[in-house]
Amino acid sequence: GQQAKATLFMTLLASYGALLHRYTGQPEMIIGAPIAGRHQRETEPLIGYFVNVLALRLNFQSAPSFQALVRQTREVVLEAYTHQDVPIERLVEMCRPQRISDQNPLFQTTFTLQNMPQTAFEAGGIQARPLELDTGTALFDLRLEFSVQPQNRLAGFIEYNTALFERETITQLLGHYVALLQSVTAHPDQALSTLLSFIHARPQEMPPTPLQAAEDRLAQRRASLSARRTKLSADQLALFEKHLRGNKE
Template structure:
């Protein structure tokens, strides 16, 4: 579609409108297609490519694989080079067959036993909302964003290394502390997606591999943040060990009392995106992702943190039938303040420990 005749401001509006419209257009699983491609011409040397895929055939990791392979093919075509995509050792059907054959009997029972114990009598997260919760869950959403300064982002990474945890574990622990403060609860459960590609043969495949884990942490007995961090670390490591069983199977097994007003087992999700580097410039062509406004929210809240060259980029997606934008902006401010306080407290403790060592030489 050629948009060159439009004024600049109208071009941007039209791109956003078309991207939103295309994303909201359903796929027909029976007839297809499950992949749609649209090319928008902005200027003679500027284009926007819209790739729309049904989630049944892709996930976040797969999208990166697809974009990487498209860029590889584009470069080969532009430079008149032979196409050199790495041959796949297996296909998605091979993985599906392996999973079906492996995840049964004693293996399946062991996986289910862990989740039955871990999620027994899991409480609802009692977040205060600006509006009464609809009787049936809605998915109307929006998002607010906040970027943490680069120096502060580096401090968080340094802290995580000092405490022998991943950045994900550190940010999850902080987010669960924040939710505890907002709700007054000490039993906090948050959902998170996991790539679920533990075998090297799966890294180059395009398909739906991602699974959802429920990470339930005990923040009771007034622990320090470092104690919370170690608890969260243990929860994460145990969950990773039992990540292979599909979330839908866990829900089916636990059979929680169905409440049509909210999602089962958890209502808040946390995501850390530390995506692999994708070449941004090839053969004189610069490639940048298109940011499309979010108009849906699968959960009450979804905090997405992305590692960027400018610092940690925090995007908080929320259900607009529950929350006002101002509430979400305040929550993000409190999120940043909490992270800053965690860094300051850790640095103070480190200085105190160093002082004690100087006063008490071994």
């Protein structure tokens, strides 16, 4: 990502998008990216939930190489940042997408990189530490999240809808993601199709476009969608940490 003047977030997002492109065959994809929504100094000390979600559209047909995809991703992200105050609800009103009752109307997957380390701290004699909450409900089909830990370490997990995916499929997806990141780090100018050629994804492994698969997916879904998280292994995270050290923002 350094050649394209891209951040770690942009590089990991481009890799994630490319992987989903290979699995689904979709020429373009919209990925949601939560953003803190505190870019104005007045909001920094306020207590409250200011998070908005950016809808980032990536086009893989216009990116002959991974480097080109990263450059495109950078432009898309920076453009989205300039409009980050537009609520996602307003964007839905403007786009008027076809609705499916239990789906987000714009995207079914999100990607997050938490830049602030979530560490334990003590205040006034009280010790506090981050607590992971498992709601048991999948808000999206897939949610990939990383957080930067002390000493530039990374922790990550993928949350998935168990009505749509088997654990084996998600484990394979993560393995492909790590292998792809390793390949693009070594050969960023290589053709995207070449970098993705090692993945022999069958069409049924990942859902096609939401509209194409609406009836089948609605039949599979339960009233309350269950979620399961799979954490990245120590070996997988070691690769990301190496990448992080070489691509500090």
